[in-house]
Amino acid sequence: MLRSRRRTNIALYVVALLTACTTALVGVVVVRAVQEEPAPALAVEAGGLTAASAAERREFSEVVAAATEVATAFVNIRYDDVDASIERVRALATGEFAEQYDSGTDELLELLGGARAVMTGEVVWAGVVTAAQDSATVIVATTGTVANDQTDQAPVARTFRLQIQLSLVEGAWKASDLQFVEGLA
Structure with missing residues (x-):
C-alpha cells in the first residue's frame, strides 16, 4: 500500500511539474506574440469603440x-x-x-x-x-x-x-x- 501511494504521489508530482512547464511555455509564447503585435488603436463611433x-x-x-x-x-x-x-x-x-x-x-x-x-x-x-x-x-x-x-x-x-x-x-x-x-x- 505504501509503495502504491508513493507511485501515485510521484505520478502526481510529474503531472504537476509538466503542467507548470507547459503553462510557463504557453505564457512565454503569448507574451512574445503580444509584444510583436501591438494592440490596435481605438476610435469612438456612435456604436462604441472600434479599431482605428x-x-x-x-x-x-x-x-x-x-x-x-x-x-x-x-x-x-x-x-x-x-x-x-x-x-x-x-x-x-x-x-x-x-x-x-x-x-x-x-x-x-x-x-x-x-x-x-x-x-x-x-x-x-x-x-x-x-x-x-x-x-x-x-x-x-x-x-x-x-x-x-x-x-x-x-x-x-x-x-x-x-x-x-x-x-x-x-x-x-x-x-x-x-x-x-x-x-x-
Missing part, C-alpha cells in the same frame, strides 16, 4: 498636434515681443476665432505692456472629443507661469484647460474657436 485605421490614427495625430500648437502659442506671450506672440496665434486662427482675436489685439497690447506681463506654458495633455473630415474638437490642458507687475515679476503658476474647435482650411488645421473650460481636473 491607419488613416484615422494619422488624422487624430494631426488634430492633436494642431491643437497643441494653438494652445502653446496662446499661453506663451511676452510684452517685450508682443507682435511675434500675437502673430503666432493669428497664423493658427481662422473664422470667428481669428476675428475675435484680431478685435481684442489692441486691448491685449495695452494690458501686456502696462503690466510688463510674460506668460509661459506648455501642453501637458490633449484629447480629441470629436473629429470629422474637416472639423474637430480637442480639450487641451496646459501648465505654466505668469509674471507681471502684480506679481513683482515673480513667476506664479497657472494652469488652463482649453476647448479648441479646429477646422481644416486648405489642408491645415486651424483654430476656429477657443474656450476656457472650467471644472476639469
Whole structure:
C-alpha cells in the first residue's frame, strides 16, 4: 500500500511539474506574440469603440498636434515681443476665432505692456472629443507661469484647460474657436 501511494504521489508530482512547464511555455509564447503585435488603436463611433485605421490614427495625430500648437502659442506671450506672440496665434486662427482675436489685439497690447506681463506654458495633455473630415474638437490642458507687475515679476503658476474647435482650411488645421473650460481636473 505504501509503495502504491508513493507511485501515485510521484505520478502526481510529474503531472504537476509538466503542467507548470507547459503553462510557463504557453505564457512565454503569448507574451512574445503580444509584444510583436501591438494592440490596435481605438476610435469612438456612435456604436462604441472600434479599431482605428491607419488613416484615422494619422488624422487624430494631426488634430492633436494642431491643437497643441494653438494652445502653446496662446499661453506663451511676452510684452517685450508682443507682435511675434500675437502673430503666432493669428497664423493658427481662422473664422470667428481669428476675428475675435484680431478685435481684442489692441486691448491685449495695452494690458501686456502696462503690466510688463510674460506668460509661459506648455501642453501637458490633449484629447480629441470629436473629429470629422474637416472639423474637430480637442480639450487641451496646459501648465505654466505668469509674471507681471502684480506679481513683482515673480513667476506664479497657472494652469488652463482649453476647448479648441479646429477646422481644416486648405489642408491645415486651424483654430476656429477657443474656450476656457472650467471644472476639469
